[in-house]
Amino acid sequence: MDAVNDVEIISRETVFKGYFQIDRYRLRHRTFKGDWSAELVREVFERGHAVAVLLYDPDRDEVGLIEQFRPGALAAGWNPWLIECVAGIIEEGEHPDDVARRETREEAGAEPSAMVHVGDYLMTAGGASETCRLYCARVDSRTISGLHGLEAEGEDIRTHVVSSAEALAMVRDGRINNAMAVIALQWLAMEKDRLRREWGPSGT
Template sequence: MDASKDVDVISRETVFQGYFRVDRYRLRHRTFAGGWSRELVREVFERGHAVVVLLYDPERDEVALIEQFRPGAYAAGWHPWLIECVAGIIEAGEHPDDVARRETREEAGADPEAMVHVGDFLLTAGGSSESCRLYCARIDSRAIHGVHGLESEGEDIRTHVVSTAEALAMVRDGRINNAMAVLALQWLVLEKDRVRRELAR
């Protein structure tokens, strides 16, 4: 979609550049009434775009999840070790499919045997440009165990293999509270019969 006719960017400047970047926009946009909004000043967190991979064993109806420390959860006052799906940032020039395979190897020690593209999602569009491409990948859950991650990136990632039913119970009781993991698991429950056919060997 081309929004260039409906959004007037007056200026954009980078106000912070560290591990991530923050840009300040001055803009206005067309309103539903047909005019233009007043000038808005908004900071946008430029985190980059990511892939998320739900690792699923259709033969055993099990999922492989990862657990790692998250500074954002700590800053929010939540328990900072979150149970999540495999995920990673898409670097310039990379194809999301390749990132999904690489991150599955790095974070779970496995190679996806097949992948289904589930969809593309915005996480916090009110203040960040980040999007996530979600995949469901077939794996052999018997091969997944231990601690993984790149030492050079400070990663310390523990793997968990549970039944789909147990993963959904973890969503219900709050043990899984990462938004993309919740979305992925609820999607799997709704689409499981189709996914098992598509990922069948």
């Protein structure tokens, strides 16, 4: 099936526009039996598209992470200060690679010396259009410390540097509980040896 031949969008209207946007769709789609579904009405959260960057120092086998307040976690009844990967929204006309490098500087004070594209995924396809492009950036973990973020954007970010083993332990015990960081660190667990071979020593 494909979106061109097997989905009919009857109407789409923006029902809320503030910091984020919500659009209401009336649509129907072809079913696995071959006929058409009943008309569906669904609201879709339009947040834009994001990059996430796992900061990794292969020489020291350390990971750079950030911690910041998240209102969604508060609304869910969770501790709203989450330990995450660097991340940011891709603005119109921006290349994701450039956003990844910019956000690494703004949120962690680090400069990537190499970067690999890990993959792309949907954040929560049942109700949002947002996608994430995930990178792993080579950094010198000794440059990551202190507080960061743009005050004009309400950012208040604290950095952390931990071993890759400790980062995975944080995933296992729930200290890291957001999808971006969990996906990134599980990827690193699978690919770390290959990545360290490919990147080689930095000479520092």
